[in-house]
Every structure is written in C-alpha cells, then in structure tokens.
Amino acid sequence: MPGSFFLVGPMGAGKSTIGRQLARQLGLRFVDSDREIEERTGVDIPLIFELEGEAGFRAREKAVIDELSARPGIVLATGGGAILDTDNRRHLGSRGYVIYLHTSVDQQLARTERDRNRPLLQTADPRGRLQQLMDEREPLYREIADLVIDTDGCRIRDVVHRILAEVGDGGSE
Numbered sequence: 001m002p003g004s005f006f007l008v009g010p011m012g013a014g015k016s017t018i019g020r021q022l023a024r025q026l027g028l029r030f031v032d033s034d035r036e037i038e039e040r041t042g043v044d045i046p047l048i049f050e051l052e053g054e055a056g057f058r059a060r061e062k063a064v065i066d067e068l069s070a071r072p073g074i075v076l077a078t079g080g081g082a083i084l085d086t087d088n089r090r091h092l093g094s095r096g097y098v099i100y101l102h103t104s105v106d107q108q109l110a111r112t113e114r115d116r117n118r119p120l121l122q123t124a125d126p127r128g129r130l131q132q133l134m135d136e137r138e139p140l141y142r143e144i145a146d147l148v149i150d151t152d153g154c155r156i157r158d159v160v161h162r163i164l165a166e167v168g169d170g171g172s173e
Helices: 015-026 033-041 045-069 086-095 105-112 126-144 156-167
Strands: 005-008 029-032 074-077 097-102 147-150
Touching: 005 015, 005 086, 015 029, 015 074, 015 156, 029 033, 033 045, 033 074, 045 074, 045 086, 086 126, 097 126, 097 156, 105 126, 147 156
Parallel strands: 005 074, 005 097, 029 074, 097 147
Antiparallel strands: none
C-alpha cells in the first residue's frame, strides 16, 4: 500500500470529507492544504484572495503543498486549483498515490451553492465559472491521477470503500 494519499479534484468533490474518513480507515493523519494555509496565516482564504489576489494565494499553496506532500503517511486533501502549478503536480505525482475525485458541475453547484468561503464562485454565473474551471483543470487532474473515482450521488462511506478496495486494503474496517 502507498505511504501517502493525495486527493485532487474540483471544489465540492468531497476531498476533505472523504479524506478524513479515508485517513481514519487507514490509520493515517489527515491534512487539508486549505485549512493549513488558514492556520498558518491566521485568516480565511477569501481574505487572502482579497488582500493578495489569486497569485498570492497560489504562492502560499505551492509552499504548503511542497512541504505537506513530503510528509510520510498522510492523507492530503488539496485545493481544487493546486494542480495548476507544474511543481505541485510533480510533487503530488511523485510523492504519493493520487486519487482524483471526479464530480459533475451540477453536483459541484449543489454542494457549493451556499458556501461563501469559495472566492472563485463569487460571480454572477457560478455554473459558468465551475464549467470553465472544469474545462481548464480536468486534464490536469487526470494527468497525475493513479485512480479516478466518480463521487456524483455517492455516499462518503461507499467512495472510501471503493478507494480501499483499489489500494489493497480490501475495504476492511
């Protein structure tokens, strides 16, 4: 079984929720790169976007992904845009087992419609923005994925069991 697991995918795919459960099942530490950035800066991501722009946030994200992906024995939930950076993709792809949690734009919209903590969705057309992000990022998620799991309409427990079955744990509890 791989030493670390890195979850990638769009916002609303379930990376944090599934990651927590997967880590519990595997007896590994769970880390969320977005929460790590917020803890280190003392402010939330929307404020980082407001003060530093997306470029400032991405620079912080790159440093955190580099550090966290080097840690052994973790389950890491990455931000949806972490794969935009070439170094992030290289680190994630070479340092652990990458699981792409795929979800449709419809499912993303349903899961994020009331979440004000998503700076990229503060727009007049959230559906259009989600589709644009998916079109841009989907090939990058697939490029580094060791495993692709569709999360649309799936229960968290079922997704975790499918991952465990794929990585050799057999889904035992």
